[in-house]
Amino acid sequence: MTSKDLPILETRSLGKRFAIGTRFSAEGKRTVHAVDNVSLTVWRGETVGLVGESGCGKSTLARCLVRLYDISDGKLLFEGDDITTKSLSELRPLRRRLQMVFQDPSASLNPRRRVGDLVAEPLRIHGKLSSREITQRVAELFDLVGLLPDHVMRYPHEFSGGQRQRLGIARAIALNPDLVVLDEPVSALDVSVQAQIVNLLADLQEKLKLTYIFIAHDLSVVRQVSTRIAVMYLGSIVEEGPAEELFATPSHPYSQALISAVPVVETTPSGTSKRVILTGDVPSPLNPPPGCRFHPRCPIAVERCRTERPVLEERKPGRKVACHFPTLI
Amino acid sequence: MILSVRDLRVSFRTNDGLVRAIDGVSFDLEESEILGVVGESGSGKTVSLLAVMGLITDPNAIIEGSIRYKGRELVGLPARELRRLRGNEIAMIFQDPMTALTPVYTIGWQIAEQIRAHQNISKSKAMARVEELLAEVNFPNPHEAMSRYPHQLSGGMRQRAVIAMALSCNPALLVADEPTTALDVTVQAGILDLVRKLRATHKSAVVFITHDMGVVSELADRVMVMYAGRVVERGSRMELFSDPRHPYTRALLGSIPPLTGEKPRRLPAIPGSPPSLLRLPQGCAFGPRCPVQYEPCVSGKPDLGASTHAAACFRVAQA
Numbered sequence: 001m002t003s004k005d006l007p008i009l010e011t012r013s014l015g016k017r018f019a020i021g022t023r024f025s026a027e028g029k030r031t032v033h034a035v036d037n038v039s040l041t042v043w044r045g046e047t048v049g050l051v052g053e054s055g056c057g058k059s060t061l062a063r064c065l066v067r068l069y070d071i072s073d074g075k076l077l078f079e080g081d082d083i084t085t086k087s088l089s090e091l092r093p094l095r096r097r098l099q100m101v102f103q104d105p106s107a108s109l110n111p112r113r114r115v116g117d118l119v120a121e122p123l124r125i126h127g128k129l130s131s132r133e134i135t136q137r138v139a140e141l142f143d144l145v146g147l148l149p150d151h152v153m154r155y156p157h158e159f160s161g162g163q164r165q166r167l168g169i170a171r172a173i174a175l176n177p178d179l180v181v182l183d184e185p186v187s188a189l190d191v192s193v194q195a196q197i198v199n200l201l202a203d204l205q206e207k208l209k210l211t212y213i214f215i216a217h218d219l220s221v222v223r224q225v226s227t228r229i230a231v232m233y234l235g236s237i238v239e240e241g242p243a244e245e246l247f248a249t250p251s252h253p254y255s256q257a258l259i260s261a262v263p264v265v266e267t268t269p270s271g272t273s274k275r276v277i278l279t280g281d282v283p284s285p286l287n288p289p290p291g292c293r294f295h296p297r298c299p300i301a302v303e304r305c306r307t308e309r310p311v312l313e314e315r316k317p318g319r320k321v322a323c324h325f326p327t328l329i
Numbered sequence: 330m331i332l333s334v335r336d337l338r339v340s341f342r343t344n345d346g347l348v349r350a351i352d353g354v355s356f357d358l359e360e361s362e363i364l365g366v367v368g369e370s371g372s373g374k375t376v377s378l379l380a381v382m383g384l385i386t387d388p389n390a391i392i393e394g395s396i397r398y399k400g401r402e403l404v405g406l407p408a409r410e411l412r413r414l415r416g417n418e419i420a421m422i423f424q425d426p427m428t429a430l431t432p433v434y435t436i437g438w439q440i441a442e443q444i445r446a447h448q449n450i451s452k453s454k455a456m457a458r459v460e461e462l463l464a465e466v467n468f469p470n471p472h473e474a475m476s477r478y479p480h481q482l483s484g485g486m487r488q489r490a491v492i493a494m495a496l497s498c499n500p501a502l503l504v505a506d507e508p509t510t511a512l513d514v515t516v517q518a519g520i521l522d523l524v525r526k527l528r529a530t531h532k533s534a535v536v537f538i539t540h541d542m543g544v545v546s547e548l549a550d551r552v553m554v555m556y557a558g559r560v561v562e563r564g565s566r567m568e569l570f571s572d573p574r575h576p577y578t579r580a581l582l583g584s585i586p587p588l589t590g591e592k593p594r595r596l597p598a599i600p601g602s603p604p605s606l607l608r609l610p611q612g613c614a615f616g617p618r619c620p621v622q623y624e625p626c627v628s629g630k631p632d633l634g635a636s637t638h639a640a641a642c643f644r645v646a647q648a
Contacts, residue, residue, distance in 0.1 A: 001539075007357055016332075029541070039439070042414075044600065051517075053513040053514075054484075055515055067383045079619045114542070138631065140564060160602045162602050163601075163602070172588075190369040190370055190603065191369060191540055191541075191542075191581060191584060191585070192369060192581060192584060192599040192602075192603070192618075194584070195584035195586075195596040195597070195598035195599070196587070196598040196600070197597075198596055199595050199596055199598055200599075202594075202595065217513065217514070219399070219514065219588065220585060220586040220588045221586055223586060223587075223588060223592070224585060224586035224587075224592055224593075224596065243592075244592065247588065249587065249588065257515060258514065258515060261514040261517065261518040262448055262514050262543065262588055263514075263521070263541065263543030263544045263546065263547045264515070264519075264546070264588055265542050265543055265546040265570055265582060266546055266570070267583065275518060277515075277518050277522060278519075279469075279519075280469070281483040281486065281516075300648050
């Protein structure tokens with residue numbers, strides 16, 4: 001079997017625990033299960049969208065996927081190769097192929113360095129290029145992400161938010177990665193600029209044959225860029241399926257509530273549509289409810305949901321749901 | 330008429346010259362009406378409402394024009410007089426509830442303080458009113474919530490507490506500046522529902538500032554779209570969303586990815602980015618990004634005109 005037949009990235013029951021408190025704090029030492037039992041397969045060339053409310057663990061999962069966090073449980077495989085516990089030096093050659101774009105572009109750019117240098121940095125660390133080749137490659141990258149060649153001499157503060165995100169993307173693709181994890185790449189941008197970046201990401205994916213893992217809380221953006229979507233709640237995936245299908249017929253009650261909550265521009269006289277309004281808040285992952293973690297807010301919860309935790313099962317080819325009573329699909 | 334703003338101009342003296350943040354904004358607001366103000370960052374939506382609230386205290390700010398609240402002129406009103414109105418008849422909800430609450434006092438204490446600042450009632454009566462208010466904004470356990478500190482509440486709950494505070498004196502005018510932007514969609518849905526309900530029960534007029542077209546279309550009776558300190562289009566919700574006229578409004582609506590139906594291969598994006606207020610083009614500020622720009626747009630600034638559904642665009646005026 002060649003690497004082409006293997007998923008580019010796979011997690012098996014991946015979990016991330018954080019220890020909080022000390023033995024001297026009031027509640028003693030405790031653990032938060034930020035990511036709990038996530039099994040996700042990402043195939044070459046696709047875009048997997050991760051959605052969920054803040055605190056559901058999507059960013060933690062993203063950081064585990066590129067090993068910015070150490071993984072507590074389960075396994076992480078890159079092209080079938082177990083990289084769960086690889087050391088930093090063993091990881092280095094892989095880092096080139098596995099990149100990340102962050103939400104706040106200004107926080108990830110050193111304000112005191114010229115942007116040309118910032119984009120050249122990964123090339124210097126990983127590549128064996130001469131300085132002339134690096135200059136050339138930087139110019140190429142600037143062109144690729146839609147920045148002007150004379151921009152290289154500027155500092156980050158001289159750019160608008162959208163342009164800074166273009167720089168973040170240029171840095172991520174500098175080494176010709178295979179997989180890019182994008183953590184809320186358009187959330188900090190103005191609406192009119194968001195669409196530009198979404199289009200840019202689509203163009204780059206096509207040109208450079210990239211695979212994306214795309215995290216955003218804006219559901220319409222996620223639907224636009226993703227081929228497949230995983231909905232997360234309290235650290236676990238509750239539903240997974242092809243983007244358009246999942247949005248058209250969400251099967252888990254949480255996905256239904258989430259999708260129905262998105263305000264859409266309507267031109268009908270009555271603005272209010274059939275909306276599922278969830279009561280209460282996301283429970284603390286410190287003290288997750290027993291049984292199905294969604295049951296305290298679920299409109300259709302019954303006794304069984306309070307005790308027995310549903311597992312993520314394939315109910316139809318390509319569609320997985322973790323619910324005892326999924327809406328028929 | 331609750332609020333009538335005429336030709337409002339706000340400028341700031343800076344090291345790089347005079348920045349005109351608001352350039353001739355006019356609007357009216359009736360009782361229990363919700364006005365949605367949409368625009369990108371830097372479009373002047375927040376500054377124009379801060380001016381209404383009398384919250385621009387920068388000595389380098391120049392405020393011109395007229396802001397009439399129930400017929401009374403607010404521009405130039407002494408701070409003492411303004412303070413009597415603010416929090417009492419005019420209330421504001423900010424984007425980040427954590428900065429609107431002090432971390433060192435309980436929610437109950439903070440809301441009671443606000444009531445007692447404006448009304449001459451006893452502490453226990455004020456506390457009883459706080460409990461009522463928290464129940465009204467859907468706190469599951471209002472009595473217990475009163476003794477909580479802000480950090481013990483979730484983002485949505487904090488925003489509800491701030492709304493309860495804003496409502497404590499039955500304001501005739503409520504200004505909400507991106508109150509749901511920091512919240513999750515599921516929580517946002519609850520807050521929007523609440524604003525709708527409160528408009529009905531308290532008869533407050535609401536100015537709702539947001540960058541989210543979807544939110545406006547769900548909530549507002551009338552909509553005002555702003556760009557680079559000017560109103561580029563205004564109209565009723567129906568008019569604006571079923572017949573958007575200004576190229577900017579159209580482009581903005583077009584750039585939102587659809588939630589249903591077929592996905593476009595590419596999103597119709599607006600090229601460029603919003604202009605810097607320091608270097609505004611001479612003519613129409615949207616001109617350089619506009620798909621239908623022609624000669625008149627380069628030299629002249631189009632006016633909004635007087636009709637209820639109006640767009641500040643030479644192309645629209647010509648058609």
